[in-house]
Amino acid sequence: MTSGYAIVAVVVVALGTILVGTYGLRVSRTTSDFYVASRTVSPWWNASAIGGEYLSAASFVGIAGLIFAYGPDMLWFPVGYTAGYLVLLTMVAAPLRRSGAYTLPDFAEARFRSRGVRAVASILALAIGWLYLLPQLEGAGLTLNTVTGAPDWVGALIVTMVVTANVMSGGMRSITFVQAFQYWLKLTAITVPIVFLIVAWQMHGSESLTKPEYPVFRQDTEVTFQRPTSIHADEFISIRGTGEIDGARVENTVVVLTEGYHRIGQGSEFTFPKDAAVPHLSTMEHNTNEMWSLPMSSGQDFPLYGAYSLIIATFLGTMGLPHVIVRFYTNPNGTAARRTTLIVLGLLSVFYLMPPMYGALGRLYTPELLMTGQTDAVVLVLPTRMIEGIGGQLLGALVAGGAFAAFLSTSSGLVVSLAGVLSQDVLRLGGVRGFRISTVLAGIVPLAMTFISTGMPVADMVGLAFAVAASSLCPLLMLGIWSSRITKAGAIAGMLAGGVPALTAGLVTMFTDTGDAWYEILLSRPAAWTVPLGFTVMYVVSLLTPRYLPSGVQRTMVRLHAPENLGLDGSGSSSAEERS
Amino acid sequence: MTTPPPRRPVEKPTQRVVVTSPRTRAPRARRPYSGTREINEQSELGAVYMRTLIRAQRRLGLSVCLVATGALAVLPLLFAIDPELGRFRILGLGLPWFLLCVATCPMLLLAGWFYVRQAERSEREFAELVERP
Numbered sequence: 001m002t003s004g005y006a007i008v009a010v011v012v013v014a015l016g017t018i019l020v021g022t023y024g025l026r027v028s029r030t031t032s033d034f035y036v037a038s039r040t041v042s043p044w045w046n047a048s049a050i051g052g053e054y055l056s057a058a059s060f061v062g063i064a065g066l067i068f069a070y071g072p073d074m075l076w077f078p079v080g081y082t083a084g085y086l087v088l089l090t091m092v093a094a095p096l097r098r099s100g101a102y103t104l105p106d107f108a109e110a111r112f113r114s115r116g117v118r119a120v121a122s123i124l125a126l127a128i129g130w131l132y133l134l135p136q137l138e139g140a141g142l143t144l145n146t147v148t149g150a151p152d153w154v155g156a157l158i159v160t161m162v163v164t165a166n167v168m169s170g171g172m173r174s175i176t177f178v179q180a181f182q183y184w185l186k187l188t189a190i191t192v193p194i195v196f197l198i199v200a201w202q203m204h205g206s207e208s209l210t211k212p213e214y215p216v217f218r219q220d221t222e223v224t225f226q227r228p229t230s231i232h233a234d235e236f237i238s239i240r241g242t243g244e245i246d247g248a249r250v251e252n253t254v255v256v257l258t259e260g261y262h263r264i265g266q267g268s269e270f271t272f273p274k275d276a277a278v279p280h281l282s283t284m285e286h287n288t289n290e291m292w293s294l295p296m297s298s299g300q301d302f303p304l305y306g307a308y309s310l311i312i313a314t315f316l317g318t319m320g321l322p323h324v325i326v327r328f329y330t331n332p333n334g335t336a337a338r339r340t341t342l343i344v345l346g347l348l349s350v351f352y353l354m355p356p357m358y359g360a361l362g363r364l365y366t367p368e369l370l371m372t373g374q375t376d377a378v379v380l381v382l383p384t385r386m387i388e389g390i391g392g393q394l395l396g397a398l399v400a401g402g403a404f405a406a407f408l409s410t411s412s413g414l415v416v417s418l419a420g421v422l423s424q425d426v427l428r429l430g431g432v433r434g435f436r437i438s439t440v441l442a443g444i445v446p447l448a449m450t451f452i453s454t455g456m457p458v459a460d461m462v463g464l465a466f467a468v469a470a471s472s473l474c475p476l477l478m479l480g481i482w483s484s485r486i487t488k489a490g491a492i493a494g495m496l497a498g499g500v501p502a503l504t505a506g507l508v509t510m511f512t513d514t515g516d517a518w519y520e521i522l523l524s525r526p527a528a529w530t531v532p533l534g535f536t537v538m539y540v541v542s543l544l545t546p547r548y549l550p551s552g553v554q555r556t557m558v559r560l561h562a563p564e565n566l567g568l569d570g571s572g573s574s575s576a577e578e579r580s
Numbered sequence: 581m582t583t584p585p586p587r588r589p590v591e592k593p594t595q596r597v598v599v600t601s602p603r604t605r606a607p608r609a610r611r612p613y614s615g616t617r618e619i620n621e622q623s624e625l626g627a628v629y630m631r632t633l634i635r636a637q638r639r640l641g642l643s644v645c646l647v648a649t650g651a652l653a654v655l656p657l658l659f660a661i662d663p664e665l666g667r668f669r670i671l672g673l674g675l676p677w678f679l680l681c682v683a684t685c686p687m688l689l690l691a692g693w694f695y696v697r698q699a700e701r702s703e704r705e706f707a708e709l710v711e712r713p
Contacts, residue, residue, distance in 0.1 A: 295656075303660070308656060339696060350685075353682075561633055
């Protein structure tokens with residue numbers, strides 16, 4: 001898999017990002033520039049930037065990997081990531097912009113006039129941001145590992161360094177340019193290769209993707225096992241190579257894998273023969289390609305609960321992501337915020353057409369990933385596998401570059417928003433210096449976390465961040481914007497009641513091995529119970545504590561909902577700023 | 581509205597008198613300010629204006645959101661009730677693949693476009709209402 005072109009692509013993307021960022025350095029001078037680009041960004045720029053920021057490791061490599069492994073149930077990830085923007089558009093886009101705040105804690109304070117609500121919102125925003133950064137870094141590690149064979153931590157370190165340097169030097173203004181550029185780069189990097197791959201698939205005789213057979217090796221395939229792996233072979237299969245099987249050391253000899261379970265040691269390298277059925281990871285459901293293409297085939301316990309929990313988390317979680325929210329303040333007014341969101345919906349729809357195609361082709365061409373469990377690598381491996389020679393290598397380089405762009409852009413957005421929260425609420429350091437110190441801190445914490453997490457699929461990890469956002473900050477936004485009855489006590493109680501269980505569940509699934517316990521699904525997909533909990537507690541506690549109604553709530557509501565150009569009290573910008 | 585002068589034979593030359601009446605039945609004296617001022621001064625009437633706007637926007641937002649996401653949310657249930665539905669093919673794609681990959685995006689875009697149009701319209705109407713002197 002090691003390819004010089006791919007390394008060049010990754011380096012070019014990293015350098016390009018830094019260059020575009022430095023260009024922004026000349027423009028950004030004041031503190032306001034750093035945070036929100038002085039609100040001079042047009043809807044198209046802004047929408048591209050939101051798209052660039054939002055399409056993360058999960059979107060670029062994770063979704064294809066999950067679909068490849070588990071089939072159409074996982075299509076709810078791209079659907080949810082897109083539909084989240086419809087919910088955001090209809091429920092929060094314009095009022096959020098009109099609140100005139102920089103970050104989510106600012107919104108909490110503007111709406112509730114309370115330091116307490118602000119503090120809780122800050123902590124949750126930080127937790128969600130770090131939870132979301134972690135899979136980006138893991139994804140970067142995986143990408144570099146796949147294309148260069150470097151250890152996992154190298155990619156994470158590179159992404160952290162590039163992003164931190166870039167955010168520190170340019171701030172949001174440059175980030176807006178970087179992000180907009182990244183969206184189009186990512187779209188190109190995922191679309192161009194899939195076009196060629198489909199042509200190649202047609203030329204290979206457009207073999208059916210849903211044959212009633214188990215995936216087989218298309219050619220003699222050399223497989224490296226990065227971690228100790230437990231696999232299940234369905235028929236005996238003779239493999240050749242060096243490594244460790246069921247505790248016995250093998251040196252470059254032919255071994256017969258009998259039917260049943262086998263443990264393969266870390267670092268083993270075996271060549272599997274052509275046309276043999278691919279053994280599968282013992283924790284993964286073994287499906288024929290036909291079964292795989294049907295819904296409810298992923299072999300999870302309680303698939304219906306899992307599907308609905310995922311739907312709730314992604315539909316409602318989008319609005320609670322700190323890096324998405326900060327983008328809305330760069331719109332000149334509420335109307336522009338709505339139009340921006342609509343454009344984002346279109347941009348995302350186009351992008352999310354692609355990953356399922358990679359997942360489906362992977363069943364035919366890269367089935368060994370089902371055995372090693374590195375399903376997230378399917379997007380990266382396919383081009384070199386399907387197209388021989390330099391063409392495949394160039395396409396592989398393009399995909400690797402795009403994936404790296406995905407990690408860089410999402411991490412940049414997250415680091416900007418987290419640094420904003422850190423400098424304002426935690427460190428209480430104002431000005432550009434405070435922002436820079438916070439940036440370093442925002443990047444280092446998740447880097448440290450990558451060393452202790454257990455390797456779960458990146459899209460699943462991102463799903464957990466969504467679940468926390470959906471159960472804590474989503475109720476705050478939705479109820480805060482649309483009901484004037486929410487009190488300070490209710491807001492705090494609701495955020496904690498939804499956010500703390502979701503966060504705990506997320507950390508437990510990420511850092512411990514819950515295995516096959518019946519409650520595993522409740523922890524790995526917590527949204528279906530934590531989201532209703534958050535909403536209910538926030539509303540009920542508010543009704544019970546009318547004494548804590550924030551002062552001037554009517555005035556706040558005017559500011560959130562009245563169009564800016566009417567000159568109503570508290571509205572942020574005047575009609576002179578209006579543009580469409 | 582001008583009323584025609586009464587035709588009465590009098591000695592004086594005909595005198596034209598303009599009589600106007602308010603077009604609404606609401607008593608005019610109670611609304612000497614524009615809606616903008618009512619809202620800024622936190623009057624009862626201003627609160628009613630705002631409540632109306634917020635309710636209209638909330639209803640619009642919730643209905644678009646619920647219709648679109650509700651349509652999506654019945655799918656897992658459908659596939660769970662009858663997994664054989666997954667074998668049904670449209671344009672060469674299995675039904676779940678077609679619905680989730682191809683059909684969803686235009687549906688969401690249409691819903692979003694409709695929402696933006698309606699929301700901007702109701703804001704325009706609100707603006708006309710409160711800016712009327």
